[in-house]
Amino acid sequence: MKQVLLYSLLLGSLLIGFVACSSDDPEIMGPALADVNGDYQNGSGSKALEIYYSDKILNGSNKSVTFNSEDKQSAIITLKNVIPGMDVLELPEVLLTSSKDQTQFLFSGTCSKTDCMVTYDGTVEKGKLSLSLTVKLFANDDVVGRWMLQKVQKEGDVYKKQPLFFTWTTTEDFPGFKIKTSDGYNLTLSCAEASRNLGEGFSEYMEFTGLIKEITLTSDGNIKMVYASGSGWQESELNALQYYIRGERFYLQVNENMLNSSANDEALLGIVKTLLQQYDSGIPFGFDSTESGKLSFYLDSEVLASTKVVSMMPLFKNFLPGQSDYFSISLLQNVFENYSTAIKATTKIQLGLNFSQVKQGAK
Structure with missing residues (x-):
């Protein structure tokens, strides 16, 4: 009887341990969100911004990009005064992957809006966000x-x-x-x-x-x-x-x-x-x-x-x-x-x- 009870306790411990281990989410790799979330601007500040527009560097003190992720899997990227005629443009649900050395998030994709289509490719790391944009503004078709x-x-x-x-x-x-x-x-x-x-x-x-x-x-x-x-x-x-x-x-x-x-x-x-x-x-x-x-x-x-x-x-x-x-x-x-x-x-x-x-x- 004592042996049955002992075996039952051992089996129960193993099951509890297995359940506890299987409920742990795998660690999502990449830089700490506190290091990459925030506003990035042209210049040499703590969060520097590098934008390529028409394959050419785009400067301007009024241009900024906000990066915000809550789970290291996706982010919302907000462009401010980057695209002509658009004070603010939000790129939602931007999927993230981590670089091999875990210091960067990489992202790319296409966002379609009613008045434009934006294809983007970029990286973000502690202190710097790099972004390349290809844009089509639909209203411009008649004069292009x-x-x-x-x-x-x-x-x-x-x-x-x-x-x-x-x-x-x-x-x-x-x-x-x-x-x-x-x-x-x-x-x-x-x-x-x-x-x-x-x-x-x-x-x-x-x-x-x-x-x-x-x-x-x-x-x-x-x-x-x-x-x-x-x-x-x-x-x-x-x-x-x-x-x-x-x-x-x-x-x-x-x-x-x-x-x-x-x-x-x-x-x-x-x-x-x-x-x-x-x-x-x-x-x-x-x-x-x-x-x-x-x-x-x-x-x-x-x-x-x-x-x-x-x-x-x-x-x-x-x-x-x-x-x-x-x-x-x-x-x-x-x-x-x-x-x-x-x-x-x-x-x-x-x-x-x-x-x-x-x-x-x-x-």
Whole structure:
């Protein structure tokens, strides 16, 4: 009887031990969550951020990524001011795997939203998060492509095509701009006449100087611009100029961290930065892509009649030649001087550029 009781106790102990062992969850490997959870930002802080967008490093003090995991198996990754037009974008249920040395979590996947698709690949470890993104913004489909600045095309004295897009109409309360021509005549041009003269004159000037050659708009919101520099044609850096579309608006975002300044353009750069501060979500442009193969971007009264722009307009006179026989320069000087008065009587104003689409395979 004692032996039966002893065997029963031994068997019971073994069963209890087996159940206890089998209920233990295996240890999930990887870095401690306390070391990796948190906000990561560009810079050299305790949680540094490295983002690649369009296969190019993306800088910006306002860009951050939040990593949060509760179980080492999945995480929620929140992007802030990383994708054009999206203040916040959440990547949910991001699956995690551990590196062989247990110091990193690795992750990759695709997240589809109503207005975009994001493919991501990255790692996180104590003190650093690295992330590579491939993005498609669905609203950009109609403008994606390579666009050449329109060249002047005339039939007689009539301009059929030109690079500068400019319209300006006012009420009768504003008589117009008084201009003294190089041969001594005094003219008064209405805003409509001024915009036509400036549009045609500066179209010729832009074609002669070749300030801008072309732009390429990508599906992820990047703008590649080919423009004139002292050493010839130069292409803007990726992620310096970006865009997104909301409704009938084309929003231009400029990465201030990637703007280069020199002694010659420091004043102009200051004006640009002041403008960017007013439109921290992007400078709003109107755009027209209804005609096949043609694309026009323009600022309208939302920007050109704003208090900040009206107050800054006289400053642009400082960037014009002091003395010039060029009619459009004299006219533009007068416009800058009298802009605040003219804009009060303005019923419509649009200023921008016209582009023609470059066919695939064209050089």
